[in-house]
Amino acid sequence: MLIGMNPFWxxxxxxxxxxxxxxxxxxxxxxxxxxxxxxxxxxxxxxxVAEAPLYRLLGGKHRDKLRCYASQLQFGWGVDKFxxxxxxxxxxxxxxxxxxxxxxxxYDAIKTNGMxxxxxxxxxxxxxxTGSISRDMMKTVEERIKVTQEAVGDGIDIIxxxxxxxxxxxxxQIGRLVRDYGIMFYVHIIQPDIGxxxxxxxxxxxxxxxxxxxxxxxxxxxxxxxxxxxLDKKDVPFQYTY
Numbered sequence: 655m656l657i658g659m660n661p662f663w664x665x666x667x668x669x670x671x672x673x674x675x676x677x678x679x680x681x682x683x684x685x686x687x688x689x690x691x692x693x694x695x696x697x698x699x700x701x702x703v704a705e706a707p708l709y710r711l712l713g714g715k716h717r718d719k720l721r722c723y724a725s726q727l728q729f730g731w732g733v734d735k736f737x738x739x740x741x742x743x744x745x746x747x748x749x750x751x752x753x754x755x756x757x758x759x760x761y762d763a764i765k766t767n768g769m770x771x772x773x774x775x776x777x778x779x780x781x782x783x784t785g786s787i788s789r790d791m792m793k794t795v796e797e798r799i800k801v802t803q804e805a806v807g808d809g810i811d812i813i814x815x816x817x818x819x820x821x822x823x824x825x826x827q828i829g830r831l832v833r834d835y836g837i838m839f840y841v842h843i844i845q846p847d848i849g850x851x852x853x854x855x856x857x858x859x860x861x862x863x864x865x866x867x868x869x870x871x872x873x874x875x876x877x878x879x880x881x882x883x884x885l886d887k888k889d890v891p892f893q894y895t896y
Contacts, residue, residue, distance in 0.1 A: 656692070661699040668693055723763035723813060724756035727802075728770045731755040749798045750805035757806055763838065765813035766802055768795040769820070769828065783819045787827060796831045803835040811838035818842045 655674065659667055671689045701708040709715045724731060731752040753764050772778050773794045782791065803812060814837050816825060825843045832840075 661696045661703075664693065664696050664700070667696060721763065722761070723765055723811070724753075724759070724761040725765045726815070727752040727756060727764055727766040728768070728798075728815075746794075746797045746801045750801040753802050753805050753810070757810055762809070763811035763813065764802075764806075765815050765841075766798070767815040767817055767819075768798040768832075770817065778819070780819065783824060787820075787824050792827060792831055795828060799832045799835050799837075808836060812836065813839045813841060816840065816842045 655670065656667060659670075661667075668689070671692065675685060675689075697708060697711070701711055704711060727749065730748065732755050749766060749768075753766070756764050769778055769783055769791070772782070772791065778791075782788070799812070799814065806812075812835065814828070814832055816828070820828065820843075829840055829843075
């Protein structure tokens, strides 16, 4: 399909892969991953031919440095062994200790997942992380985020990682639990690829339910009609961060 095409025609190549491969327009994960890989390779070719870094071809750079954060602190920080399906500790203070270690290394933002493990340190099954989660689990999540925030104070930004473990209902519950702790971002709220794992409809549920919290009651009271128009626009229903 693509052999012999000019790699500088990246838009033409992308459209051909998407529209003539049959399965791509259904946004299947495997097909889209293949298209992404080919597209990245094409841009790499273009940059090598131009003998220039890729950012120049993409329009330039705004910054010489980017802020970074310490990620996945639910697994600990500076631990000797990484355990994917078993928590290092069942104690909530473990979360505080992890964030303190990261901050000591110079990080001013961290990311953690309070729902990855249950209170016994076992990986939480999907049956316990969707629908209406138990009060006990909600209490555990809030406690972990609370000790994290208390350990670093207001000078460190906290990002809540959800790993797409929940459905819209549970994501809303967690969001309400942690909104008083100065959370910077709440990421991977539902399935990360909304194109093939739930779509705009699922993402819009969260936006619709929490729009009062995001915009403020006063704004809604004064701009009821404008808010309705915003929610009705399928193309810009929410801001998704990952």
